[in-house]
Amino acid sequence: MNHGLKVLISGTGFAGQGHADAFRAAGCDVVGIVGRTPSVVAEVAAKMAIPYSGTDWQAALTDCQPDIVSIATPGGAHYEPIKQAIAFGCHVFCDKPMTHSAETAQELYRLAQQKGIKTAYAASFRYAPSVLHAKELVASGAIGEPTEVECISHFNLEREIPFGWSHRAEQGGGRLNNNFTHTLSIVASVVGEKILRINGEVRDDMGRAPIVEGVHNFATRRNFIPKDLTDPALKWGDSNVEWSYTVMAQMESPFAENPVSVLFKHGGLVPRFREDHIVFYGTKGAIYLRGHYGSGQLSLYGADKQWVDLPLPQHITDAIADVSGETEQCWHYLAREFVRDISGEGVAPYPTFAEGSQYQQIIEIIRSADNWTDLSDLKA
Template sequence: MLRAVVIGAGFAGEGHTRALQHAGVEVVALCGRELPVVEARATALGVPHASTDWCATLERLRPEIIALATPAALRRDVIEAAVALDCHLYCDKPLATTTAEARALCSLVESTSLRHAFAATRRYDPSVVWLAELVAQGTIGAITKATYQVRAHLAPPLPWSWALSLEQGGGLLNGHFPHLLSILERVLAGPVCAATGKAAFAISQAPVLPGIHDFRDWGARADTLTPDELAQAEWRECDADTSYEAQLRFDTPTGEVSVALVSGPSVTAGQLRLVGERGTLIADGEAAFRIFLDGKELPIPSRLTAALPALDGGCQDRWAALAQDFVADIRGEPHAPYLTFHDGVRYQEAAEAIRRGHIWVH
């Protein structure tokens, strides 16, 4: 049986662990910063070893797979160790903190025969797969243009977290944008080939609060902050992007398609609108859609819903879908194509161009 060590004991660490276990991998250790937190999470997930020393754990256990569920600032050392130990890599997004680092890490793993997965996973949602099938079937003819509006944004007051620091790999363009690119690439059946845009930076400082261990704690504490806490807390500088707009081009089977993307507080309802030569498909939602053509809903076929692993009805199912393909590839079994570090580099290049207001052409 394949064995894995998961590095990162927060929300993504739990997700990666359950995904790999669902794919038939034995997760033999969970590593994190705070031993009581790691031990509790490992016990809950049925993982036999908990550690705060990932390096010693890898040397001792020598797994076949390493899952990276940490902030992006911690990627390089682990990926270099994985290559040295001949371990396959299952990595959350973003791939790195900068495009230059992402390219270097991708080049390192691609110089080996190791498998590497990049977890921009919303492309696995059954509604996304259905929308892609409708486009491929020519339901509205060739796509001529598209718009994509999502409400996701970061607004104060929020407790300080690595997600508010570009140096740590934070910001919506690092954490949120890869999901949207993965959706668009699947639906349009082609890669993003150009990007530009602009980002907003609405949070310059945030209070540092105790007891925040992962994304779920961060969101919950944001809803319960009191004026006294804000007055007494230490405040830390923030520089991550909190919303963005982008103009994208995709190289599709029927030619280039332009997509206008907005993610921010100005959006009142999420919607992806695909304009074709013979009609318009409207997908209401941000990542899980209800799809309409000429005012009539096109229900998601039950075969697509049944094909997605059923773990929690959300993020966990999509992590598991990626893990299935990744693990099958390692075993030499049939599998669907999945995103790799190469895609992580492309997405990072596009995100960095938007954040800086530059033009990127792949």
């Protein structure tokens, strides 16, 4: 499979390298990679046999003449590279969050529409095999009309992880940007894409984190946790984003007469006692997915009133890339669909900047919500 499409990557870390592998597997030619640090981008380019490397994105667009750009940096660094790529006429594949704000996400969506380019938004765990299976089961009526969804996860992240983009809203950090985007996309893919109502609360229970030099790859940031947190010479950075959230939503479903109620509950810094999970409840049964993104075993509760573990259908197994890592598998799936669409092949709808823009608006609504009812004067 060789589509003859040239891809330029923005970002040298886990996501940048993962995107490069995904586009190569989809039959594209990865012609260049751009990063912030000359030595790092040169090292990654050499390791991955990418012919062009640099730190100037605009120059790279001119030098590489890509058909597609892949944005794999933190969300706060997305706006300018995407805007420049759209002006250049490139199709854009962008990891979540789309940008750091609803305003900039909406602007980029409009610019892409005006330019007539294709976009992909990689809230991509909707392509986990068990999620794909759940989608087929719900559509087939296996649980009757969907009524309720429950998404529960506890990450128990170390509070000592070095200060960086994940601690700052203006840099695309926060658990809504980097967890909720995936679970919302998963639920939308299974029960229906139209989000009717939203309500929620967030909590920053991080406060601050140690500032450590030399962290270039998000996946290896734990290796830089200081050994002595009481060192008076240690500097600290303040967090300004949520590390826990509770969100309630109502979503329209083509499989149900009434809106589906959804609970998204995530604790970034708290330990789990039972397993993380996603459950789809219906009028005739339920589907239980193990794991915070539902990528584990699928169990069906049906007419016999028993939970039964179901095997993956062979056609879903065949559609999943033979690569290690759930994140990488999902990138491969979406990149393949995106490339096929650009090449004129018929594909099922996939997340685009339309969803990316909507999700960014929803995140800002949740962060600014103040829907508590004061009961301090409630009489007995």
